[in-house]
Amino acid sequence: MTSTSSSTALRTHSCGELNASHVGSRVRLAGWVARRREHGDKLAFVDLRDYSGVMQCVIDDGADARSEWVVQIEGTVTARPAGTVNANLPTGEVELTDCSLTVLNAAEPPPFPIDQRADEVDENIRLKYRYLDIRRERMQRNLRLRANVNSAIRAAMDEQGFVEVETPLLMPSTPEGAREFLVPSRKEPGSFYALPQSPQLWKQLLMVAGLDRYYQIARCLRDEDLRADRQYEFTQLDAEMSFVNKDDVLDAISRAVMAAARAATGEAPPPIERITWHDAMNRFGVDKPDLRFGMELVELTQVFAGTGFKAFAAAGCIKGLRVDAATYPEAAAMGRNKLDALTDRAKQLGAKGLVWMKVGEAGALDSPVAKFLSDAEKAALVAALGAKAGDLLLLVADEWTTTCTVLGQLRNDLARPPVHEGPYRYVWVVDFPLFVGVNPTTKKPQPGHHPFCHPHPDDLAKMETDPLNVRALAYDLVLNGWELGSGSIRIHEPELQRRVFQLLGIDDETADRKFGFFLQPFKYGAPPHGGFAFGVDRLVAILAGEENIREVIAFPKTQSGLDPMTNAPGPVEATQLGELGLRTLPKPAN
């Protein structure tokens, strides 16, 4: 018998590696019975499946081996008789003949078919029997793709001189930002560790420590509500570099992303383009624009300057979308019910309302508000949007942020293609604002990213006078409308850090209490540094063509944070609680 890298004590080959070049070889395979086709006592076909694929075995003596039984089959690789080649199977030119079959383990029938049909099975059942779900080709492909991406990322980071460092999972609670998972201390009852939302603090300390370049494929934990692109636990490529500017960081991370993309798809994407945050908001209405399709927001404020229509006259910013009838016939032809639903959606997103107009022949506009607009306004509107007969126009009038975000969301709702369609459009969104909005209670500006982001050097002068228009040296990486990750150049000067804290309303004493262990080291010579982190789950999901990250995570939680397989979370023994100095409260009555 020949042997290969997949050979073990129980097999000489994997199922999927056999082809015409092996004809004549005596081989031994081990795997699961994917399917059995019986033709009487003297002939049966058993499709044997392992991680690598499926091999048809011809059984002459009617051995009993049913679905998902674990068996070992020894046989001779034989070219299939003329007319019986299966072109749909990579191994379809050959089959195993003169077989002897050994049952290694019988099995109960699986609750769902271990093939493509399980894509239709309720996800809860797939998760309850995840070990069976992962036997399927789709999950095998996704998990292996993920492993390849991880390994390409490691290689790219290693090559650039980044040092992989593991940072603690048990750390002090830092109540800013995402809600944390807490871990009670046994030795200090009443005290708690927190699990890291990200290794942010540790990696900056590693820069102070002179490590120069750090990375980690790190698990992060956030106790926030789950979504298609969010799990309690997720994985980031986390990196930090010393003595760098923004371009150094973007370049280093780009190399890792390119390497990951190449590992997944076989080809490197073109250089990642850049857009400023302000342009992204203006043109696409989101800070994570999907560049795979057009339908950009059109500025209309000037068109309605001095209008008699009250809803428009009072607004600081008016923008519109043109739903092109040729490209999106269904959306453009929307009926009254759907337009009402769209208006509700706009209101849910924060708009006061949504103005829709249907374009008729010769620029005629059919709309509940048409009677409030002058002919000149209508003509200017049609011209600005380039509207043609059959198009649907959607207008929002509000302050700038609301106008942009509402239309941006509607643009996505109406026209965004499925994640697996079209090209990969990576984009760096740069020049994020340092502060976003004002805390309603403290009246102080709120950090857009985190309070350690370096302000843009050109905007330092207006930090106190015009804080909301100060840019940060902060940037996001976006792929096909998904935020993959973000980063920034950090503040390394204690004086500037104090200035930012003051703007946020954090005095020296509070800063010391909350971030002391983090700020103290910066007094001992912190190098200029910056870094980045991007979500591996999201990147792999998109590269795998999956709409949600659960499909690229071996054992994910449901939207309510449960694991249908292990039934976690669950109650614990009273003695365990006692050791930790904990007592549970009764559930609130309804």
Place this chain on the structure above:
RNA sequence: GGUCCCGUGGUGAAGUUUGGAGUUCACGCCGGCCUGUCAAGCCGGAGGUCGCGGGUUCAAAUCCCGUCGGGACCGCCA
């Protein structure tokens, strides 16, 4: 905390709008037949607390209320 959709033999669906016997289809399962199939084919069979609880009704998978579970989204995710 909120909005919307879903829950029917092991699996997927139809039935719910307009209440009338657990009815139907496909896959799977069990048995039989079958020597070239490949999601094999043919014949037969078994398998159900219609998520759960309450209400309305002579009668509820179907209508009403509540609840649990799943999904998408808003809030949240510095």
